[in-house]
Amino acid sequence: MFMLEKTQSLSNKIKIIVGPEKLGSFSQNHVTFYMKYSSFVFKSLKRPSFQKFIYWMLRRENIEEQMVRAVDVKVFPLRRKNGKGLAGNCDTTRGKIRIYPKTVKFCRVFTQKFGKNNLLVYAGSRARAALIHEILHLKYATDEEKVRELAEDYFFAFTQNRPTNSSHSLVIYTMLFRVKKSRETFQVSPEKEREYRWVNQASQTIQV
Numbered sequence: 001m002f003m004l005e006k007t008q009s010l011s012n013k014i015k016i017i018v019g020p021e022k023l024g025s026f027s028q029n030h031v032t033f034y035m036k037y038s039s040f041v042f043k044s045l046k047r048p049s050f051q052k053f054i055y056w057m058l059r060r061e062n063i064e065e066q067m068v069r070a071v072d073v074k075v076f077p078l079r080r081k082n083g084k085g086l087a088g089n090c091d092t093t094r095g096k097i098r099i100y101p102k103t104v105k106f107c108r109v110f111t112q113k114f115g116k117n118n119l120l121v122y123a124g125s126r127a128r129a130a131l132i133h134e135i136l137h138l139k140y141a142t143d144e145e146k147v148r149e150l151a152e153d154y155f156f157a158f159t160q161n162r163p164t165n166s167s168h169s170l171v172i173y174t175m176l177f178r179v180k181k182s183r184e185t186f187q188v189s190p191e192k193e194r195e196y197r198w199v200n201q202a203s204q205t206i207q208v
Contacts, residue, residue, distance in 0.1 A: 010054060010065055011046050017072040017098075026076065030104050037101045037123065038075045044124035045073065045099070045131060053158050057132065061150075067138045069095035071131065077103050088130035090137040097134040099127050125172050129155045152177050 016038050023031065044050070058065055078086045078100045085106070088099045102110075102123065111119050133151040140146045159173055 010058075010068060010071075011051050013068060014042060014045050014071040014073065016042050016075065018075045022076045033104050033107075034075045034077075034101060037107070038073050040120065040123060041099060041101065041127040042073050044127055045071065050128055050158070053161070054131070054135070057135070057154055061136070061139055063135065063139050067095050068097065068135060070097065072096065072098045073127075074098050074100050077101050087126060088134045090134035092138055092141055095138065097131065099130050099134075102126070121172060122175060125155075125159075126176060128158065129176050132158075 026034070055065075057063075078098075080086055085102060086100050088097060090097045107119055107123075110122065114122075129151060132154050133147060136147045136150050136154075140150075155176070156173055
C-alpha cells in the first residue's frame with residue numbers, strides 16, 4: 001500500500017479545460033451537460049484509491065512521475081477522422097495527456113438502455129481506462145498493441161480491487177474493451193454470459 005502523499009503531485013496536474021473556442025458550437029443545455037460530465041470525470045480521476053493505483057502502476061512500469069506534466073480533462077468531445085469519438089490522447093514529447101467525454105447523444109441512449117447510475121459508472125471507468133492507456137504511451141510511445149494489452153490488464157486489476165461485485169465489474173470491463181474474460185476468471189451463469197454478450201453488442205450500436 002502506497003502513502004497518499006506520494007500521489008498528490010500527479011493529482012494536482014489534473015485540470016478541467018473548457019476550450020472556449022468550441023463554446024459557440026453547442027447549445028446552452030449541451031454546455032451545461034458537458035460541464036457536469038467533466039466535473040464528474042475530474043473527481044473520478046482524483047479519487048485517492050485510483051491515484052494510489054496510478055502511483056503503483058508508474059512504479060511497476062518504471063515511468064517517472066515528472067514525465068506526466070499535465071492531465072487535461074476536456075469539457076467537449078473530440079472525433080477522429082473516421083467519425084468515432086476519442087477517449088484520450090497523449091503528447092509524448094510534452095508529457096501532456098487529454099481526456100475527452102462521450103457525446104450527449106451517446107449518453108442519452110446509454111441512459112435509456114442501462115440507467116443513469118450505470119452511465120456514471122461507465123463515464124468514470126472510461127476516463128480512468130483512458131488515463132491508464134495514455135500514461136503507458138509515455139513509455140511505449142507508438143507501440144499501440146502493447147499499450148492496449150497493458151491498459152486492459154491494468155484496468156482489469158484496478159476493477160478487481162474495488163469493493164464492487166464481480167459481475168458488475170465484468171460488465172463494465174466488457175463494455176470498455178469488448179473482450180471475453182468470463183469463465184476462466186469469474187463464476188458466471190449461462191444467463192449472465194448471454195447478458196454480457198448483449199451488453200457488448202449494445203455498446204457497439206451507440207458509438208456516437
